[in-house]
Amino acid sequence: MxxxxxxxxxxxxxxxxxxxxxxxxxxxxxxxxxxxxxxxxxxxxxxxxxxxxxxxxxxxxxxxxxxxxxxxxxxxxxxxxxxxxxxxxxxxxxxxxxxxxxxxxxxxxxxxxxxxxxxxxxxxxxxxxxxxxxxxxxxxxxxxxxxxxxxxxxxxxxxxxxxxxxxxxxxxxxxxxxxxxxxxxxxxxxxxxxxxxxxxxxxxGNAKIEVANPEEYKTEAKQRYDWVNQSLLKMTLEVFGTATMVDLVNVKGGLPTRNWQTGVFPAADKINGTAINENILIGRKPCFACPIACGRIAEIKEGKYKSKGEGPEYESLGALGTMCDVDNLEAITLAHFLCNEYGLDVISAGNTIGFAMECFEKGILTKEDTDGLEFNFGDADLVVDLIPKIGNREGVGDLLAEGTRNMANKLGKDSIKFAMQVKGLELPAYDSRAAKITGLAYATANRGGCHITGYIEGPAFLAMPFMIVENAMVGDSLKENPEDTRVVKEFEDAFGIFDAIGGCKFMGMVLSSEDWASLIEKLLGYSFTATDFAITGERLYNLARVYNIREGITRADDTLPPRLLEEPLPEGPAKGHVVNLDPLLDAYYEYRGWDKETGKPTQEKLKDLGLDWVIQEIY
Ligand code: SF4
Known part of the structure; x- marks a missing residue:
């Protein structure tokens, strides 16, 4: 407009x-x-x-x-x-x-x-x-x-x-x-x-969105829509929603359980996509112009969790479920609905509750701090009851409303070691000890502990190629492979474009950068190639990095919770593994053209990307 x-x-x-x-x-x-x-x-x-x-x-x-x-x-x-x-x-x-x-x-x-x-x-x-x-x-x-x-x-x-x-x-x-x-x-x-x-x-409103080459754009958009509509992505996501990941991550030993104390959740079949379909699913919901409909409409018809709404998603099943050791699908679903109503991020809410449960288990929080409540892992009712308390900042909810890093700083006693956040943002439900390269993506994501900045979980956990980046495969998921850091960098750049153009990142699995570049070109009416796509993505990534460097972020902040760096997973296919981050960071900075000591984009890199104007912000 x-x-x-x-x-x-x-x-x-x-x-x-x-x-x-x-x-x-x-x-x-x-x-x-x-x-x-x-x-x-x-x-x-x-x-x-x-x-x-x-x-x-x-x-x-x-x-x-x-x-x-x-x-x-x-x-x-x-x-x-x-x-x-x-x-x-x-x-x-x-x-x-x-x-x-x-x-x-x-x-x-x-x-x-x-x-x-x-x-x-x-x-x-x-x-x-x-x-x-x-x-x-x-x-x-x-x-x-x-x-x-x-x-x-x-x-x-x-x-x-x-x-x-x-x-x-x-x-x-x-x-x-x-x-x-x-x-x-x-x-x-x-x-x-x-x-x-x-x-x-x-x-x-009904304002018309101007398109430079309307006929070509319409034809191409329809073709790309049809490709997505016939894709394997649709077949999986429409049928099972994002919950399709529950089994796929659990089988790798990377489904964070009991506040990430282990990566194996024995009751995965109670909360997976099949369990949702058989027990609570009543409909599927697409977003605008999307053939996939990964959204779930669920209803719990009777009992104390009786409710109907939109959800759950993989991330709520992880955060409000496995991280709290809760295997009650109905309770997790209601907790997700309550997050919708109170307007809370399910990932941070679930991680924070799981963190509080571990603090209680270790005696760092006692009943005196928790309004007399027992904060036990596995207590489904507690998870449900805590969401309104957090939303209202009522009683112990006031403490939980601060998130894991702030809570750990307040509670002390080394609790920061198991506060599962990066740069203050709670982590999504993929344990990097079971797919090492995801640790680099968490450590470097501009907004903190985030899975969709680089969206490397697909290749890392599923060995699944994404069309958006050529040669997007990564090596052995249980090894720290410095060459895989190229893929993280290219994913971060490519997926940044989706946040700029208004597209859903799931489309990066099916459509290539050439496909998107061509759509951008037809819409805007000037030459825009796959190379422009990559350079623009890199520019956008560096812009947010400069904001963070200005706010004091350095290489030391590009790290992971001590639990992922120091505590081996106790069981499952990734038993004994931690993340050795430094070699990955060194290689990543090299690909990025960032200074290895400070983590700053070099002045040359910023000039190459047309970001001369931000140099004064950090130099
Ligand atoms: S736009 Fe993305 S999130 Fe929305 S239904 Fe489609 S695939 Fe799912």
Whole structure:
């Protein structure tokens, strides 16, 4: 659309701006363009929950177009959980609707004196009073806004978790029914939204998205859609959802169990894709323009966990399930639904509960600290009961709302050794001791402990090639192979483009960089090759790295929790393994053109990528 909204919350002023063509060519959109704004417009060391932080929602050029799985938007800000570059991304339909309302993105700055929500419709925008929405969870907020504005509006909002500044609060969208929704989950950006007193953005419109070569784009987009529709990816993900990974990771001995004390979960068959299909699945849900429908609609028909909603996903089965040693599928599913309602990141929430359980097991937390509750591994009811406590910051929930690193710093007694986070962001459900190269990806991901920055789990755990990078296979998963670091670097660069253009990263399994480059070219109308795809991805990756270096990140921060570096897995196919990170880091920095001592991108590298303007930020 070429148009971005700027909302100054301190005085309620809304303005429009139009990024110049050169900037759009360099950064495309989405998380990358947002990072460009964040780096330019904020100073080092700002309070993530203060008025100087900016909260930037941004779609990509492909968002809302017919290319497969292009309903995504990104959110960027300084993260209150990690203190570094915070980025989260979500699909569903709201990204499309923001764009169709006439805007590529929204930059919020300052803090409102009272709760507000933003309405964007047919090229216009206004702030509205939201006091009546404050204190409401995500589906109720969505319902009330639709009652005010009409059913055609789509909503992105925070729940009570974001209002209460839970450090890992999510921003949710498409919460059209109780317990439904898609999450921009990571890095606590829902807390940034809460700190600014912005409850929601409601969007509607039919604006036409300009396409430079409409006929060619349509034909190519349809062809790529058909390829995805006929792919093995669809056959697997549609049938079993992301839960398909439960068995595949468990069989490698890498399914984090009891707060990562082991990687073997004996009851995997109670929570895997088949168990979901046989017991609770009532429907499948796609995102915009996606033939896959990996989303699950589940219902627990009776009993104390009776509920219906959207989920669970592999990551909730891991974090709220195996990490807490819970094998009750119904309880995990309800805990996931509650995270949807309170607006909490399931990965950080589950890891934090698992961490607290181990603290209790070791006597670091006692019943005096836990409102008299026994924090025992395997207690399904406890996991369910803790989600509202965290969202409300009630009792022990106030401590858990801080995330594992903050908790460990408070509790001491070496608990940081089993706080399963990198740079403050809790880890996803793949144990790097069972697939070593994933450890490098966690250690270097710009937003902290993240699996989809580099998305190396496919090749590492499944020996599965991804079309997006040539020669994407990695070697023996139980060996630290320095040459595999090239694949991590190229994956990080390639998948960064998806966050910039508004695409779903699952498409990287099926479509190549040539496919995506050609779509970008037809849409935008200038030459864009697979080489441009790779260089642009590298530019975007380095841009976020520069933000982090400016915030004080060094090589010493590119590391893993001591448990993964020092504590061998006790059983399973990866028994006896830890991650030896340093040789991987050395090789990776070499591929990246980063200084091996400091972890900084060299000045030459930044100049090569056209990032001369950021050199002064870190040199
Ligand atoms: S693959 Fe799944 S997450 Fe990605 S766009 Fe399709 S339905 Fe959404």
């Amino acid at each position: 070429g148009k971005i909204l700027r909302v100054d919350l301190a005085n309620g002023k809304i303005s429009e701006e139009f990024p110049d063509e050169e900037t759009l060519k360099m950064y495309l959109g989405g998380a990358a363009l947002s990072t460009w704004y964040l780096l330019k417009e904020t100073k080092k060391g700002i309070d993530p929950l203060g008025p100087e932080n900016k909260l930037i929602f941004m779609t990509g050029p492909l968002t809302g177009t017919p290319s497969p799985s292009t309903g995504r938007y990104s959110v960027v800000a300084r993260s209150p959980l990690t203190g570094i570059w915070g980025q989260a991304n979500s699909a569903g339909f709201w990204g499309r609707d923001l764009k169709r309302s006439g805007f590529d993105g929204v930059i919020f700055e300052g803090i409102s004196s009272k709760p507000v929500y933003l309405v964007t419709e047919d090229g216009k925008a206004e702030l509205r009073e939201a006091s009546h929405l404050w204190g409401k969870n995500t589906s109720e907020t969505t319902k009330l806004i639709k009652e005010d504005l009409g059913d055609k509006f789509n909503v992105a909002c925070i729940g009570i978790g974001g209002e209460n500044l839970v450090k890992y609060a999510a921003i949710m969208n498409d919460c059209d029914e109780p317990n439904y929704g898609r999450a921009a989950g990571r890095c606590g950006l829902g807390a940034v939204m809460g700190s600014k007193k912005v409850k929601a953005i409601a969007s509607k």
